[in-house]
Amino acid sequence: MSALVVVLFAVVVVRLFTLQVVRHERYDRFARDNQLLRERATAPRGFLRDRKGTPLVDNVLHFEVTTPWRSRQDVETAAASLAAYLPVDTAKILGRFDAWRGRAAHVPFPLVPDADKFMISFVRENADVLPPMRVASRGRRRYREHALAAHMLGYVGEVGESELAAAAPKRYYPGDMVGKIGLELQCEDWLRGEDGVRVLEVNAAGTVLGENKELSAPPRPGRDVFLTLDVDLQRHLEGMLATYSAGAAVVLDVDDGAIIAAASIPSYDPNRFATGLSQASLTALLEAEGRPLFNRLSQARYPPASTFKVVSAFAILINELIDPGEVLVYCTGARRFGNRVFRCWQEGGHGGMNLMSALVQSCDVYFYRVGEIMDADLLAAAARAFGFGERTGLDIPGEMLGNIPDREYYDRKFGRGGWTQGHMLNNVIGQGEYLTTVLQVARMCAAVANGGYLVRPHFVDHVEGEAPIAYPKKRVPGLDGATLAFLRRAMEGVVQNPGGTAYWTRLAWLRSAGKTGTAQNPHGEAHAWYTAYAPADAPEIAIAILVENSGHGGEFAAPIARDFFARFFESLQDETARVERGVDAANAVADGGPR
Numbered sequence: 001m002s003a004l005v006v007v008l009f010a011v012v013v014v015r016l017f018t019l020q021v022v023r024h025e026r027y028d029r030f031a032r033d034n035q036l037l038r039e040r041a042t043a044p045r046g047f048l049r050d051r052k053g054t055p056l057v058d059n060v061l062h063f064e065v066t067t068p069w070r071s072r073q074d075v076e077t078a079a080a081s082l083a084a085y086l087p088v089d090t091a092k093i094l095g096r097f098d099a100w101r102g103r104a105a106h107v108p109f110p111l112v113p114d115a116d117k118f119m120i121s122f123v124r125e126n127a128d129v130l131p132p133m134r135v136a137s138r139g140r141r142r143y144r145e146h147a148l149a150a151h152m153l154g155y156v157g158e159v160g161e162s163e164l165a166a167a168a169p170k171r172y173y174p175g176d177m178v179g180k181i182g183l184e185l186q187c188e189d190w191l192r193g194e195d196g197v198r199v200l201e202v203n204a205a206g207t208v209l210g211e212n213k214e215l216s217a218p219p220r221p222g223r224d225v226f227l228t229l230d231v232d233l234q235r236h237l238e239g240m241l242a243t244y245s246a247g248a249a250v251v252l253d254v255d256d257g258a259i260i261a262a263a264s265i266p267s268y269d270p271n272r273f274a275t276g277l278s279q280a281s282l283t284a285l286l287e288a289e290g291r292p293l294f295n296r297l298s299q300a301r302y303p304p305a306s307t308f309k310v311v312s313a314f315a316i317l318i319n320e321l322i323d324p325g326e327v328l329v330y331c332t333g334a335r336r337f338g339n340r341v342f343r344c345w346q347e348g349g350h351g352g353m354n355l356m357s358a359l360v361q362s363c364d365v366y367f368y369r370v371g372e373i374m375d376a377d378l379l380a381a382a383a384r385a386f387g388f389g390e391r392t393g394l395d396i397p398g399e400m401l402g403n404i405p406d407r408e409y410y411d412r413k414f415g416r417g418g419w420t421q422g423h424m425l426n427n428v429i430g431q432g433e434y435l436t437t438v439l440q441v442a443r444m445c446a447a448v449a450n451g452g453y454l455v456r457p458h459f460v461d462h463v464e465g466e467a468p469i470a471y472p473k474k475r476v477p478g479l480d481g482a483t484l485a486f487l488r489r490a491m492e493g494v495v496q497n498p499g500g501t502a503y504w505t506r507l508a509w510l511r512s513a514g515k516t517g518t519a520q521n522p523h524g525e526a527h528a529w530y531t532a533y534a535p536a537d538a539p540e541i542a543i544a545i546l547v548e549n550s551g552h553g554g555e556f557a558a559p560i561a562r563d564f565f566a567r568f569f570e571s572l573q574d575e576t577a578r579v580e581r582g583v584d585a586a587n588a589v590a591d592g593g594p595r
Contacts, residue, residue: 039200040173043193044139046222048153048183050231051260051461057153057184059139063115065123066108067133072097075109078131082111086122100174108134110175113276141177141184141274147267149234151295152259152396152459154182155270157277180273182396183225183459190463193222224464228258236567237261240560246548248296248438249560250457251568254446254539257455257471261564264297266290298392298399301435302546305517305553306345306362306501307529308383308430310444310487313359315382316370317486318478324355324486331365342368342425345518345552359490362501362516364429371425379427380406385476386444386454388436393456393471403435431520442544445515445531448487449539452479491515492536501554502530505562509573511536512565516553525549530557534565541568 048057067078075097079090088111097109111133112119120135127133141156156177164172172178178192179185196219199212233251241247241263250262268285277285285293294300316322329335333349335342344350344364350357358366383389389404405427410419426432439457447454453473462468479487491513494500501516514532521527528550533542543561550556566573 039198041196041198041216041219042138042176043195043219044221045141045156045177046187046191046193046464047224048187048191049224049226050229050234051227052230053226054231055144056149056227056229056231058142058144060142061137062140063120063135063137064110065112065115065119065133066110066136067131068108072101074131075111078111078133081130085126086119088112108136110136141271143270143274145231145235146269146271148231148238149229149262150182150267150270151264151297152182152229152262153270154184154186154396155180155273156184157273177274181398183227186396187225187460187463190225191222194220196220226461226464227459228253228260228461229262229459230260233261233564233568234263237560237564238263238265238267240563241265241545241547244547244550244556246290246296247546247550248300249543249545250297250439250442251541251543251564252442252446252455252457254449254455254533254542257443257446257457257473258461259457259459260541260568262297262459264295266292268292295398296438296546296548298394298396298437298439301400301402301437302527302529303432303434303519304388304430304436304441305519305527305529306364306430307441307444307515307517307531307544307553308434308436309359309362309367309428310448310491310515311382311386311388312367312370312374312379312428312430313355313487313490314386314479314483315374315379316355317483318382319378321373322355322370327352327354328358329353329363329366329369331363333365335365335368337368337372337422337425338420340422356486356490356493357499359515360493360497360500362494367428368425371428372421374424374428376410376424376427377406379424380404383434385478386447388434388440388444392437392439392443393458394439395458395460399439400437402437402440403433405433409433430517438544438546441529441531441546442542445533445544446542447476447479448484448491449513449533449542452476452484488513488536491532495532496536502532502558505554505558507562507566507573510534510565510569512561513539514558514561516558518552519546521549523549525551528553528556530554530561532558532561532565534569535572 044059047055049055067075069075076094079093082088083090093111100109115135123130123133123135143153157180159172159176159178163178179188196217199215201210201212237249237251241249242265244265246265248264251260253260317324322328330352331344331350333344333347350361350363353363353366383404389402391399391401410423423432427434443454443457452475454476455473456471458471460469492511494514494516495502495506495512497503502514512532512534513536514530517529519527519529528547530553531544533539543564545557545560547556
């Protein structure tokens with residue numbers, strides 16, 4: 001018996017020695033882990049700022065009540081416990097859980113995603129009688145101007161299964177918010193920071209005693225992205241366009257393609273996505289009148305109408321089809337081709353027309369005559385030279401190509417020999433099968449303004465801590481010399497000449513150049529087009545505007561450009577007024593008036 005006691009005592013001693021000496025570090029770590037709770041510290045998302053640094057999109061702190069779970073029963077118990085004291089909808093909670101559990105196994109479930117102060121206080125004060133619950137804080141995306149520039153900024157949403165599968169390990173976790181469309185998606189890598197870890201000290205009951213700063217690693221915030229947009233000018237542009245039911249507009253810096261303002265109407269509030277949008281609400285938004293989620297700036301395709309006559313005139317000039325000074329037709333308001341009559345927008349006709357007067361007054365009959373001799377491939381080549389039929393390189397996803405019909409296109413559609421020259425009479429006036437985006441028309445206008453270069457429209461100027469991004473531009477072959485000078489004079493005549501289609505929208509103190517257009521619409525009123533640049537003698541900005549289902553471009557779209565020019569160049573107007581006052585005062589002195 002004594003020997004047995006000695007042996008057993010020796011075993012205990014050896015075991016104690018093993019635990020306390022040999023494996024001391026391991027069990028010491030286990031002990032610490034039992035009193036330490038590690039949780040991921042999500043990195044705050046970077047801001048989207050306008051060109052002056054004003055935040056357009058930032059983050060706001062919100063709180064949620066979460067519960068750990070291993071089965072649906074755990075969530076049912078936690079929801080029932082809350083419902084016994086507070087007005088929470090257990091059926092709705094369980095419905096969210098059923099949709100959530102498949103992509104977030106054993107991640108604490110947010111019972112109350114947006115808890116108010118009373119809910120937070122109740123959970124914290126009654127932690128000893130409630131099932132395991134925690135109040136967690138996290139950043140939520142905030143779109144400060146609500147619907148302003150929504151189609152450009154985009155929105156964030158909860159990461160999906162496909163995004164989780166495609167991302168690098170530990171980049172995203174279930175429940176994370178990621179950019180879904182627009183600049184939020186395009187700039188995701190810049191805006192998303194690097195997550196850290198918070199190490200919390202807890203007691204045996206799981207109550208948090210505090211944070212262990214030595215073991216915690218703070219997250220690295222995402223970087224701010226500075227945009228080319230000007231929030232004040234953006235408000236002004238959207239305010240003017242919002243008086244109509246639907247449309248789009250964009251303002252470019254003619255030299256580098258920076259987008260100063262851009263609008264698509266109707267719009268939506270991306271904050272609805274940041275706070276969580278139910279399937280029913282999303283369906284209602286998708287089916288709402290005017291399709292507010294549809295970006296009409298770069299995704300909608302329209303016939304360019306008479307704005308395209310700039311391209312047709314370019315094709316005439318570089319191919320020397322017609323003497324531009326020759327009076328080619330006498331417009332009576334219509335022209336017969338075969339057994340069909342093609343009508344001019346001016347019912348009474350324009351009279352004798354050469355290329356300059358036909359552009360200034362937008363005479364359709366003149367261009368019908370051109371269409372009778374214009375080759376489909378020749379016109380298509382001119383359109384492609386101006387960037388039609390291709391993506392502009394815009395830095396938000398989803399840009400449409402447009403459509404440029406050439407001989408190959410018509411042979412595919414109608415069969416070889418199955419189409420006639422009659423198609424060209426519509427094409428040269430920007431109707432028929434030609435389709436463009438508002439952005440493409442603005443880039444065409446900017447090319448005439450800047451001396452013949454296609455710029456790359458863009459929203460991102462630079463990222464925090466980096467130099468401004470350099471965007472490429474390319475030459476439009478043939479858009480120089482006499483050809484460029486002719487197109488500039490013609491576009492200036494549209495606004496400054498008494499016969500011009502936008503003459504009534506001119507500003508006395510600012511010379512601008514433009515081109516109106518009215519696109520036929522089989523489903524209602526015509527779409528109004530206008531594209532312009534200013535000042536005419538030293539261009540700075542170009543604008544393109546489309547107003548759906550409204551009427552003539554000179555009547556509905558051109559006034560928007562005029563008012564935007566007045567706002568953008570208001571300092572120039574003040575300077576002009578000061579000069580005029582000085583001239584008047586000098587004249588008064590010269591006439592012997594008061595000094």
